[in-house]
Amino acid sequence: MIKNGIKIGLTIMGTTIGAGFASGREIWEFFTSYGLQSLVGLMITLLLLLLSSMVILWLSWRFETENYYDILVLLMGTHLAKIFDWFIFLYLFSGSIVMFAGSGAIFEQWGNSMVLGVLLLAIPLWIVLARGVRGLISLNSVLMPIKMLMMIYVGTLFLMNDQEVASHFIREHLKVWPSAITYVAFNVISLLGVLSTIGKKIRSRGEIIFGSVVGTFGLGLIAFLMNLSLLRVPNVDHYEIPLFSIIPNQPIFRVFVSIILWLAIYTTALSNVHGIIFRVQKKFPFSTGKLSFVFLTLIAPISFVGFSNLIQFLYPLYGVLNLYVLSLIILYPFQQL
Template identity: 40%
Template structure:
């Protein structure tokens, strides 16, 4: 039970900790000054939403996200969100592909090498099946979480960054809602695809509580670090660079590898949500859907990483607020 719960937790963190989150861009875009209460609220809301989605997935033994949408919104509204989720998953995967190219550029390699590298990596993992994807997440995500936690704690210690939240200044507390809402669609898409693999309620609680706490703690550390830097200079498109800039080349290379791992795991998770839904409709082999989808996505990756993040994430954060409310009230509504 514990091992299965942790495996699901790594799948969730893999879906959330993509290029936008791991690079710091997404955190800085939503939080910043006066966000201590917002981060606490995000942790609570994320845990509640994860628990609700997992319980619905478990009860329905789902293999894609559509049955979950039907439970939450009814079939008419679910049809609208079905297309919204497909477009979102497509766009986020494109963002991750562009992020892979941008990461390769930062170490002096051609942008398209990064595109080709992630393209091949995704085909390899999907050719081995969903079980192998879960196993890979179980290996890669602990590495990413430990590396990100270590570098943030090291920076906070070296630069004497204050972690004390100013409870008199909680002007940005409402950011918790669009930020949580933004991360709901990949949660529904990914967890809907593995509902038939969940074995017990204990597994659900281990998954939701551990994923909520990990994301909440790292978000607090990251936001505090970015606030410290942002007070002195303008942050670059990938704020993580400003944090690791003063460390040696070994740290730089390790964090670039970790950033690429975050990109890869998110691309795999969002692609999983998309292709399992398409597979339900057209009954094609998953690997065939993956290859066709990737060939369609690659040309769009030329738009650029920071531009895609700046446009898509706030937009979907607002559009998903309806689903967020439904997830919060679902346990109460379902009992009555």
């Protein structure tokens, strides 16, 4: 039970810690910008993430689901499930735009053009997609623990400086709890997409509970470290990638962090665009190379809106739109009483 539970916990963490999380932009946008009450917001988020993960895993285990659509049908019926199925297509498309903007932001951080960062993401994506996606899961499994350890190390090192909390935050006059709930709703589609596929590998309810607790605890540790660090950075909202505001001013280490972030962006973009093409090919029998070229050509120009601007607009928007799905997941066990 423990071994399988740890695997489930790591899956939950790997699904949630994407490029937006690792860059610190999500933590700033949904929590740190609210000041010290962000700590309360994180507690709300972790509780809802725990409950959501357990319900999704339980549904996948009980009904032996193979994909997120099976669970959507259980939650809302066939007609609404078809609507949300197309909504997930838009989610993947806009998520790809954000990743392109993130690549551009990393190159801007080093004084280069954003255009260069976008092109150096688009070209290898097209080459890999045209030839077939291989090794993506293996690359993610290697990157995930590196990302986690990097964030824990950077956060701990920064907090050891014993700096005071910054005096001003742009949303400290607002309540944090709506943002905390929206953040869970934003992540629930990704959790659905991954956790809905592993039900047949689960052997008991104990694995579901243990795995959910492990995943939530790991996420909470990293999120609290990042949030406490960013709370101590004056004008942290001026950074496209807030993580760079807390890492040591050592060129080699900053290069290492930049590479890890870029690889996280690359794998996320590859997964998203591959998901888009896989869906479109069910309707239109075009080659992967042609479709990937079309979609990458559409995505790249929109990314110049900017990494922080896109996250600030798109992520809360999808969080609000996903509130319906989140509420169905949380309330599902009570409907069975």
